[in-house]
Amino acid sequence: xxxxxxxxxxxxxxxxxxxxxxxxxxxxxxxxxxxEDKDISRPFMILGLESEEHARLLARRYVCEFYARGRSYExxxxxxxxxxxxxxxxxxxxxxxxxxxAFNHTIPQWRQKDVVESxxxxxxxxxxxxxxxxxxxxxxxxxxxxxGTTREKTEGDGEFDEVWFGRxxxxxxxxxxxxxxxxxxxxxxxxxxxxxxxxxxMANQTLxxxxxxxxxxxxGTGSMAYTAAHFxxxxxxxxxxxxxxxxxxxxxxxxxxxxxxxxxxxxMDLCTFDVTQNPWRxxxxxxxxxxxxxxxxxxGAKRLGRKSNRPPREGPPPLHIERPDDQPYVPPxxxxxxxxxxxxLVILARYMLKPRGRLVFFLPTVTEEYEELDIQAMLCDGxxxxxxxxxxxxxxxxxxxxxxxxxxxxYPPPTFDPAHAVxxxxxxxxxxxxxxxxxxxxxxxxxxxxxxxxxxxxxxxxE
Numbered sequence: 001x002x003x004x005x006x007x008x009x010x011x012x013x014x015x016x017x018x019x020x021x022x023x024x025x026x027x028x029x030x031x032x033x034x035x036e037d038k039d040i041s042r043p044f045m046i047l048g049l050e051s052e053e054h055a056r057l058l059a060r061r062y063v064c065e066f067y068a069r070g071r072s073y074e075x076x077x078x079x080x081x082x083x084x085x086x087x088x089x090x091x092x093x094x095x096x097x098x099x100x101x102a103f104n105h106t107i108p109q110w111r112q113k114d115v116v117e118s119x120x121x122x123x124x125x126x127x128x129x130x131x132x133x134x135x136x137x138x139x140x141x142x143x144x145x146x147x148g149t150t151r152e153k154t155e156g157d158g159e160f161d162e163v164w165f166g167r168x169x170x171x172x173x174x175x176x177x178x179x180x181x182x183x184x185x186x187x188x189x190x191x192x193x194x195x196x197x198x199x200x201x202m203a204n205q206t207l208x209x210x211x212x213x214x215x216x217x218x219x220g221t222g223s224m225a226y227t228a229a230h231f232x233x234x235x236x237x238x239x240x241x242x243x244x245x246x247x248x249x250x251x252x253x254x255x256x257x258x259x260x261x262x263x264x265x266x267x268m269d270l271c272t273f274d275v276t277q278n279p280w281r282x283x284x285x286x287x288x289x290x291x292x293x294x295x296x297x298x299x300g301a302k303r304l305g306r307k308s309n310r311p312p313r314e315g316p317p318p319l320h321i322e323r324p325d326d327q328p329y330v331p332p333x334x335x336x337x338x339x340x341x342x343x344x345l346v347i348l349a350r351y352m353l354k355p356r357g358r359l360v361f362f363l364p365t366v367t368e369e370y371e372e373l374d375i376q377a378m379l380c381d382g383x384x385x386x387x388x389x390x391x392x393x394x395x396x397x398x399x400x401x402x403x404x405x406x407x408x409x410x411y412p413p414p415t416f417d418p419a420h421a422v423x424x425x426x427x428x429x430x431x432x433x434x435x436x437x438x439x440x441x442x443x444x445x446x447x448x449x450x451x452x453x454x455x456x457x458x459x460x461x462x463e
Contacts, residue, residue: 002033002048005055006166008062008103008140010174013197014040016400019387020204021047021058023402027207030054043103044142044164056170064138064166073118076163080122087122087167095129099168102141108154115139136168174200180261181227187260188253190244194223194292198362198400203227205360205387205402206288213268215286215352217275217345218301220244222254224290229263233287240302240333242272274304276336276344276416283351283410290360293341295436301336338364339434343378346403347414350382353405358386364398365390366439369432375401377431382407395444396436 009017017040025032033048046066049055055063067087068080080087090096098119100112107115119137126134141160174197181196183189194202202224206214210232216224219237221244229235237254239245247253258264273279294301342363349359365374375388387402 002050003052004035004066005047005049005052005169006064006066006140006164007045007047007058008064008164009043009045013201013391015389015391016201017045019389019400019402020201022387023205023207024058025054027204027209028054028057030057032058042142044140044162052169059170059172062138062168062172063170064164064168066164066166068165070163071161073115073163076165077118077121080119080165090126090135090167091122091124092126094124094126095132095134096124096126097128097130097133097136099136099138100141101139102143102160104145105141105143105157105160106154107141108157111157138166138168140164177230181230183223186257188221188247188257189223190221192294193221196223196227199223199227202290202292202360202400203231203233205400206233206290206358208233208288212287213285214288214290216291217278217289217348218291218293219254219270220292220294222257224292225254225267226258226261226263228288228290229258229266230261232266234266234268236268236271236286238271238273238275238278240272240274240304242270245270245272274302275348276303278348280352280413283413284354286352286357287354288358288360289345289349289353291345292362293338293345295338295364295440300437301338301341302333303336304331305334306332307334337434338436339431342431342433344414344416346378346380346383347416349403350380350405350407351411351414355405355408357405359383359401359403359405361401362398363401363433364396364436364440366396366432366436366444367392367394368444370397371432374431374433375399379403382409382411396440 018038021032030050035046035048039045047055047058049058052065055065065086067083068076070076070079098116100107100115140163142162142164143156143160146156177200178196181199183193183195186193206212206228208214208228208231212233214228214233214235216222216235216237217239219225219239222237225235225237237245245252245254247256252270254270255264255267258267271279342361345361346359349357353359363375372388375385379385382405383403384406385401386404387400389400390397391400
């Protein structure tokens with residue numbers, strides 16, 4: 001029989017909440033029953049789970065064994081008494097404390113005391129222990145959003161929408177981990193390093209765990225590598241620009257930052273090459289591919305080749321002349337258009353992933369032009385969409401795309417033919433993220449770069 005658990009989430013990145021819950025449950029091999037509508041606009045969600053251990057694995061903020069809810073305390077007390085079998089085992093000799101808190105409000109101390117005393121009918125006879133109790137009974141009051149209004153601190157106190165009550169099981173690790181991986185505290189980072197919260201979320205989407213091997217083909221300064229390695233995975237990284245990985249001093253910047261987090265031994269290797277002309281000679285190597293491709297706003301994607309084809313040379317080929325210095329040859333590079341890159345990434349993942357392996361990456365999209373078909377057109381045989389979550393910045397947003405390899409068939413190495421890079425039927429549909437760089441700097445169909453686009457540039461996290 002499933003037990004009901006109350007989850008209390010931080011109201012940030014709420015679009016990513018359900019895909020992350022499902023990813024964690026898949027990683028650990030258990031099912032989740034959503035007992036109500038999946039309303040991500042509220043911080044509260046009741047889930048049906050087989051065991052308390054499963055609830056602890058899912059914990060990101062707070063998770064409680066659910067006892068009661070109501071529009072008033074009278075309703076909460078009535079329903080709580082009906083579920084007395086869930087908590088009466090703690091009555092006799094269990095130390096306890098009450099935690100009374102609220103969402104979108106601060107409850108004054110005097111009323112917190114009144115709330116606690118209203119539960120006196122539970123008749124707990126154990127010791128009240130404020131530091132290390134055996135159980136913590138938690139009351140959450142949910143208030144409407146009042147951001148942007150001027151009011152007294154306690155204005156509207158008691159005018160809540162709903163009250164939730166249960167036994168606290170776990171305080172999630174999300175906030176401490178975000179502080180641990182804070183980019184500002186990192187010994188090596190760049191101006192496009194992914195923020196800690198997102199890199200942790202992406203690692204969960206890959207199902208990172210001990211023994212898995214994960215690849216980042218646009219590793220940059222390594223933000224996703226550290227979090228994936230934190231969860232026990234081994235990481236291989238590559239980039240067309242080795243300077244991003246190395247930095248200016250030895251050892252390489254990514255290795256120094258990984259050592260800061262105690263995961264340097266999980267960075268398998270770092271290589272410099274163009275992902276479209278890669279050295280891989282066999283597929284099925286990786287459990288997941290995770291990356292934040294360059295969008296072309298702060299750091300443009302590049303691939304080997306000349307920007308324009310030279311006219312054919314007339315006459316005999318020139319004689320080879322030794323260079324007067326010992327400088328290495330630097331091959332020419334050309335821009336790598338975003339829609340081509342995204343399509344190539346899916347094809348590469350089909351070749352390089354093990355069956356049921358995941359590809360996780362961010363894709364910027366223009367809000368007014370986006371269609372679901374944009375993502376579907378990116379897929380190829382053997383690859384299926386798992387999740388598509390939006391982080392909205394107004395005129396544009398970035399979507400965290402999770403795609404799974406749903407076949408055991410062996411495919412040949414991809415050729416990355418630009419003629420078929422956008423979609424197999426390019427005449428039928430051109431995705432809205434095509435030429436995103438040009439649209440961004442034109443203010444999305446405006447003549448000048450809009451104020452909104454300049455302000456939102458600070459949140460770009462492409463590696």
